Amino acid sequence: MRKFWTYVVLVILVLFVLGPFLWMLSTSLKTQGEVLSSVPHLFPTHWEFSNYVKAWQSAPFGMYFGNSILVSGVETIADLTLGAMAAYAFARMEFYGKQVIFVILLATMMVPGEVLLIPNYITLAQFHWLDSYQGLIVPWLVSVFTIFLMRQFFLGIPREIFEAAELDGCGPMRTLFRIVMPISKPIWVTSALIKFVGAWNSFLWVLIVSRTPHYFTLPVGLINFSTDIGTIYNQLMAAATFTMVPLIILFLFGQRYFIEGIARSGIK
Numbered sequence: 001m002r003k004f005w006t007y008v009v010l011v012i013l014v015l016f017v018l019g020p021f022l023w024m025l026s027t028s029l030k031t032q033g034e035v036l037s038s039v040p041h042l043f044p045t046h047w048e049f050s051n052y053v054k055a056w057q058s059a060p061f062g063m064y065f066g067n068s069i070l071v072s073g074v075e076t077i078a079d080l081t082l083g084a085m086a087a088y089a090f091a092r093m094e095f096y097g098k099q100v101i102f103v104i105l106l107a108t109m110m111v112p113g114e115v116l117l118i119p120n121y122i123t124l125a126q127f128h129w130l131d132s133y134q135g136l137i138v139p140w141l142v143s144v145f146t147i148f149l150m151r152q153f154f155l156g157i158p159r160e161i162f163e164a165a166e167l168d169g170c171g172p173m174r175t176l177f178r179i180v181m182p183i184s185k186p187i188w189v190t191s192a193l194i195k196f197v198g199a200w201n202s203f204l205w206v207l208i209v210s211r212t213p214h215y216f217t218l219p220v221g222l223i224n225f226s227t228d229i230g231t232i233y234n235q236l237m238a239a240a241t242f243t244m245v246p247l248i249i250l251f252l253f254g255q256r257y258f259i260e261g262i263a264r265s266g267i268k
Contacts, residue, residue, distance in 0.1 A: 028052070028237035035233045048234065055225075055238040060213070064221040069246075071136050071206075071217060072199035078141040079195045080188060086142075087150030088176045092162055102151075105144050114204075121208060131211040140199065146191045153187040154180065189254045197247055218243045 022042070027035055028051055030044040055061075089095070090102050120139050121130075129135035157180065165175045181188065203219040210216055222243070225236035 024237045024240060027234055028241050030234050032232065032234055051234045051238040052242065055235040056242070058235060059221055059224040059239075061218070061221060061239065061242075063214070064216055064218045067215060068200055068217040070133065071202075072196050074137050075140050075199045076192050076196045078137075079143050079146050080192055082142050083146035083191065084150055084176060084181070084188075085173075086147045087154055088172065088180065090147070091151045091154035093172065106148065109144050109148075117205070117208060120205075124209065130209055131215055133215065135209045136206060136215065136217075139205075140202075143195060146195060149191055149194075150184075150187055153184060157183065193250060193254050196250065200247060 026042055026044060029047050029049065030051075031046055031048055034041070034045060090098060124130055124135045124139070129138070161179060161183075162175060165179045170179065200217075201219055202217065206215070206217050206220045210220065213221075222236060222239055225232045225239065
């Protein structure tokens, strides 16, 4: 009976989580009149699959997809590379002030991201990087959370592996990328998923830095459906649906490693 009620509670929670997604899919297949109806219905009366075609053609979503892939991909690769090197240093190397520096880094995670918008914007303005790819990418090349997550994982690797690598003549960089990386696939996939999803869904920073639609990413591109006379909800939901597809595919491929990486890093 205890297991039965546990599953009942879990099913209810799943319905709460899936509810907004189901409503988004349903709305994307409705007519605009049905969306604005005073009596809402979960399933559309007339299935309007053409909403996806109209949504794609209403704005240069091909360019938005390219920008999102470029920005998210570069940020993820840089974050994994630089974060792994910093995490390895904090986990397995000894240097003066290591603990103090690590505590300061962790303290920065408590600073809300909105607080950094103005100083980052001023810095980019001085570099003349507004409305450019480097303005979108460079401020987010390193994540403290990635450093922390990888450090916790590296601390769980047996010390004998590092001692054996040192006896074989491996330096820190070779040990990291030739020895540690192959046995740390779960944490690499976990960190990559977290970073990629965060960069893919970034809205406020792209909206502030980008002045022309040429540098818009997908979340900012969705504002095309909000006009002075109202919002085209069915096409907006259709665009939001195909915007989520790459993230769903990535998560399905990396789900096993994602769960293992979170569990083995000590963050449960």
